[in-house]
Amino acid sequence: MPVINLNQTExxxxxxxxxxxxxxxxxxxxxxxxARGNEVYLRGLIEFSNYCSCNCFYCGLRSKNTxxxxxxxxxxxxxxxxxxxxxxGYHSICLxxxxxxxxxxxxxxxxxISCIKEVTTQNGGPGLGITLSIxxxxxxxxxxxxxxxxxxxxxxxxxxDNELFSRIHPPGQTLSSRLECLAALGxxxxxxxxxxxxxxxxxxxxxxxxxLKFFLDQDIDMLGMGPYIPHPNTPLARMQRYITIDSYTTxxxxxxxxxxxxxxxxxxxxxxxxxxxxxxxxxxxxxGANIIxxxxxxxxxxxxxxxxxxxxxxxxTTLEQQVDEAGYKMGYWKWGDSPxxxxxxxxxx
Ligand code: SAH
Ligand code: SF4
Numbered sequence: 001m002p003v004i005n006l007n008q009t010e011x012x013x014x015x016x017x018x019x020x021x022x023x024x025x026x027x028x029x030x031x032x033x034x035a036r037g038n039e040v041y042l043r044g045l046i047e048f049s050n051y052c053s054c055n056c057f058y059c060g061l062r063s064k065n066t067x068x069x070x071x072x073x074x075x076x077x078x079x080x081x082x083x084x085x086x087x088x089g090y091h092s093i094c095l096x097x098x099x100x101x102x103x104x105x106x107x108x109x110x111x112x113i114s115c116i117k118e119v120t121t122q123n124g125g126p127g128l129g130i131t132l133s134i135x136x137x138x139x140x141x142x143x144x145x146x147x148x149x150x151x152x153x154x155x156x157x158x159x160x161d162n163e164l165f166s167r168i169h170p171p172g173q174t175l176s177s178r179l180e181c182l183a184a185l186g187x188x189x190x191x192x193x194x195x196x197x198x199x200x201x202x203x204x205x206x207x208x209x210x211x212l213k214f215f216l217d218q219d220i221d222m223l224g225m226g227p228y229i230p231h232p233n234t235p236l237a238r239m240q241r242y243i244t245i246d247s248y249t250t251x252x253x254x255x256x257x258x259x260x261x262x263x264x265x266x267x268x269x270x271x272x273x274x275x276x277x278x279x280x281x282x283x284x285x286x287x288g289a290n291i292i293x294x295x296x297x298x299x300x301x302x303x304x305x306x307x308x309x310x311x312x313x314x315x316x317t318t319l320e321q322q323v324d325e326a327g328y329k330m331g332y333w334k335w336g337d338s339p340x341x342x343x344x345x346x347x348x349x
Pocket of ligand 1: 058059096097098099134135136155156158196197226227228229230231272307308
């Protein structure tokens with residue numbers, strides 16, 4: 001049974017008491033160690049393309065941002081990075097890109113995923129676990145990618161509040177269509193991850209309580225949430241006067257509350273959290289996160305994959321050191337899947 005209920009979360013989120021934050025982090029750490037151990041699992045992040053057909057008001061990759069160079073990594077480049085990740089003991093990668101639901105891209109990924117699976121299982125090993133984070137697609141496209149070998153999918157809803165969602169997206173993008181996608185992913189059999197941004201203009205603690213309720217109602221397996229960080233070439237960056245939440249502290253509280261409410265899920269210490277505070281990774285882990293996504297995108301492309309300003313790059317050695325200093329251990333050579341997913345499958349859901 002969770003050690004907290006939703007009714008208690010609003011007061012905690014609204015509080016400025018550092019002692020309360022300290023107690024919250026201590027409790028969430030205990031719950032995390034009991035439910036998920038002290039290991040931190042790796043998802044090597046390959047940002048394989050920054051082409052995007054969407055125009056999300058907060059994101060630097062939006063199609064109307066003409067100030068970035070668009071790129072698409074070649075099949076060979078991606079396979080080389082995937083093999084490197086496997087050799088290094090990451091044992092999972094996350095393929096991420098802008099949203100591009102055209103048949104050619106799905107065909108490309110289906111072949112690519114099959115090939116990565118083949119090359120990483122040929123010596124009898126378990127192969128690379130593959131997570132996708134490529135936005136909204138059709139049911140049949142998700143199904144093809146799953147059959148090719150991807151088994152986890154991250155699709156954030158950004159906010160569970162319909163009105164706030166419509167304020168940060170253009171009219172063609174809707175919360176209901178994200179919900180349909182999440183339902184499709186669950187139905188197909190993926191381990192389903194979602195999440196929100198924290199500290200958006202116009203966002204209140206009541207919205208965040210709604211987000212926690214949404215995660216519980218959706219029975220999610222994975223959570224990827226972090227602070228909203230303005231990107232200069234986006235419309236939302238002009239709305240900063242409407243930000244009322246301290247995105248860093250509130251992100252830590254949201255992670256901790258999520259861990260208390262959902263002890264057995266996998267939860268990411270996001271790059272955004274690491275980017276806004278020097279202690280972001282350590283504190284995210286202490287708040288209950290057990291997944292990190294080291295960036296494996298080639299150095300010459302990283303500057304063109306800026307979802308937000310000042311995105312931080314941290315080497316694996318530094319990450320390892322920070323994980324160690326925070327009191328956890330790198331979960332090399334393991335997939336580290338969410339036990340919640342196994343449990344959900346056993347319940348037939
Ligand atoms: N195109 C895919 C995957 C890449 S974007 C998709 O949208 O799902 C991945 C995530 O980056 C988004 O879900 C969003 O939550 C996050 N993101 C985008 N812009 C951001 C910003 N300015 N600050 C913090 N996170 C941001
Ligand atoms: Fe595209 Fe994802 Fe950025 Fe939206 S958040 S503009 S879908 S890359």
